[in-house]
Amino acid sequence: MPKWFSPAVLVCGVMFAISPLVIAQAPYESTMGLVQKVFYYHMPSAWVFLTASVVCGIASARFLATGNPRHDRTALAAAEMAVLFGLVTLVTGPLWARKAWGTWWVWDARITSSLVGWMIAWAYLILRQYGGPGSEKLAAGLALFGMANVPFIYVSVNYWRTIHPATTVVPKLPFSMGFPLLFCLAAFYFLMFLLMKLRVRVAEQQARLDAIYLSLDEQA
Amino acid sequence: MLRAIWLIVRKDLTVEVRSRELAYTTLFFAISCVLVFAFSLVQEGRAAEGVGAGVLWMTIMFAGNLALGRTFERERQSETLRALMLVPAPRPAVYLGKLTGIVLLLLLTEGVLVPLVALLFQAELLAHPFWLVSVVAMGTLGFAAVGTLFAAMLVRARSRDVLLPVLLYPITVPVIIAGVRGTMAIAQPDFEVAVVRFWFSLLVAFDVVFITLALWTFEPVMTD
Numbered sequence: 254m255p256k257w258f259s260p261a262v263l264v265c266g267v268m269f270a271i272s273p274l275v276i277a278q279a280p281y282e283s284t285m286g287l288v289q290k291v292f293y294y295h296m297p298s299a300w301v302f303l304t305a306s307v308v309c310g311i312a313s314a315r316f317l318a319t320g321n322p323r324h325d326r327t328a329l330a331a332a333e334m335a336v337l338f339g340l341v342t343l344v345t346g347p348l349w350a351r352k353a354w355g356t357w358w359v360w361d362a363r364i365t366s367s368l369v370g371w372m373i374a375w376a377y378l379i380l381r382q383y384g385g386p387g388s389e390k391l392a393a394g395l396a397l398f399g400m401a402n403v404p405f406i407y408v409s410v411n412y413w414r415t416i417h418p419a420t421t422v423v424p425k426l427p428f429s430m431g432f433p434l435l436f437c438l439a440a441f442y443f444l445m446f447l448l449m450k451l452r453v454r455v456a457e458q459q460a461r462l463d464a465i466y467l468s469l470d471e472q473a
Numbered sequence: 474m475l476r477a478i479w480l481i482v483r484k485d486l487t488v489e490v491r492s493r494e495l496a497y498t499t500l501f502f503a504i505s506c507v508l509v510f511a512f513s514l515v516q517e518g519r520a521a522e523g524v525g526a527g528v529l530w531m532t533i534m535f536a537g538n539l540a541l542g543r544t545f546e547r548e549r550q551s552e553t554l555r556a557l558m559l560v561p562a563p564r565p566a567v568y569l570g571k572l573t574g575i576v577l578l579l580l581l582t583e584g585v586l587v588p589l590v591a592l593l594f595q596a597e598l599l600a601h602p603f604w605l606v607s608v609v610a611m612g613t614l615g616f617a618a619v620g621t622l623f624a625a626m627l628v629r630a631r632s633r634d635v636l637l638p639v640l641l642y643p644i645t646v647p648v649i650i651a652g653v654r655g656t657m658a659i660a661q662p663d664f665e666v667a668v669v670r671f672w673f674s675l676l677v678a679f680d681v682v683f684i685t686l687a688l689w690t691f692e693p694v695m696t697d
Contacts, residue, residue: 317693369646373644376640379636379639380640383632383635383636384627384630384631384632385629385632388630390694391694393694394623394690394693395623395644397690398619398686398690399643399644401682401683402643402644402646402647405678405682406646406650409650409651409654409675410650412654
């Protein structure tokens with residue numbers, strides 16, 4: 254790993270360690286009170302989940318087009334990030350919704366498309382795990398379809414009715430709430446970046462090891 | 474190109490007409506599915522409103538999944554898939570030929586399913602036959618478009634039988650939503666054409682996007 258990696262991990266750890274303090278500084282939202290603070294973890298994890306899914310889709314498309322295994326390793330790492338941060342999103346969401354909307358789960362456009370997107374990321378990993386040799390290409394095809402799929406789910410569920418806070422809320426936040434949000438957003442993106450870097454590195458080492466085994470077999 | 478598609482469809486039809494394996498098994502499975510749903514959902518001779526549309530689409534998906542797996546298993550067992558890949562025609566033609574065969578088979582099954590569901594669940598499915606045929610055909614095409622690609626991809630994968638539904642169902646969620654909602658709107662007493670038209674156009678858009686994507690990905694994923 255590069256030299257900066259260990260200090261970067263330390264910085265990221267400190268950011269997460271002090272994030273509860275930063276969030277505690279933010280004022281209470283007038284109608285939802287304390288429970289609204291889930292938002293400072295919910296939204297950043299949702300953004301990271303979305304970013305990871307998009308990265309996975311684009312890397313898969315490039316892998317299919319070029320056949321370069323480097324893109325495949327990126328896609329794999331991104332899919333794992335999508336599953337991880339998607340889980341955080343899907344757990345923190347209902348916790349907040351229970352208090353804010355009075356129900357754990359609604360079939361709202363954004364929730365439904367997140368759930369299905371998360372399932373597709375999971376299916377991607379299952380396919381890679383159990384599909385046997387050659388499954389990385391099939392998984393890339395799946396990722397591509399998954400990415401194209403999300404707008405359709407969004408539109409179809411949106412046609413009923415949606416109660417999710419609109420995206421226009423965020424730029425209007427006062428600084429006292431905006432700063433903790435940006436802080437958490439930075440922390441989550443930083444974490445995603447470090448984990449991806451680590452995962453790609455592991456995949457690279459695996460590929461190198463496989464190549465060594467193969468060449469040893471040929472010599473024997 | 475068109476000729477190649479036609480030849481593949483004709484080959485599949487000939488195999489099917491001689492054995493009738495897929496048509497019989499898919500049809501029998503679909504009917505048993507509907508019966509199981511009827512036993513669990515119809516109480517005192519009545520089903521809850523709108524259940525019929527859901528049952529119809531769930532059955533199409535289950536039966537379609539089975540048929541998809543089987544068509545490609547047949548090609549694999551007799552080692553004809555390699556021959557199919559060696560056909561001196563563009564790869565997309567192979568995909569389209571296979572897709573046409575699956576869609577025909579599913580439409581045949583639906584010809585039996587729709588009246589059966591309408592009867593057992595007292596759903597007014599046949600009130601607007603034109604819209605029903607349009608929605609069902611477009612939904613089937615979308616489901617089969619994704620399914621044919623995935624089933625073809627998985628032919629060489631391990632544990633393909635379980636992997637097919639695992640991959641196929643999350644991707645075809647929009648087809649299910651639009652199909653069920655559209656069919657429900659058709660069966661409603663106060664029929665609104667605008668609602669049905671919305672779901673129908675969503676299905677058409679889905680079909681266009683996913684068939685285009687499948688044509689593009691079929692070549693790289695089917696090449697070793």
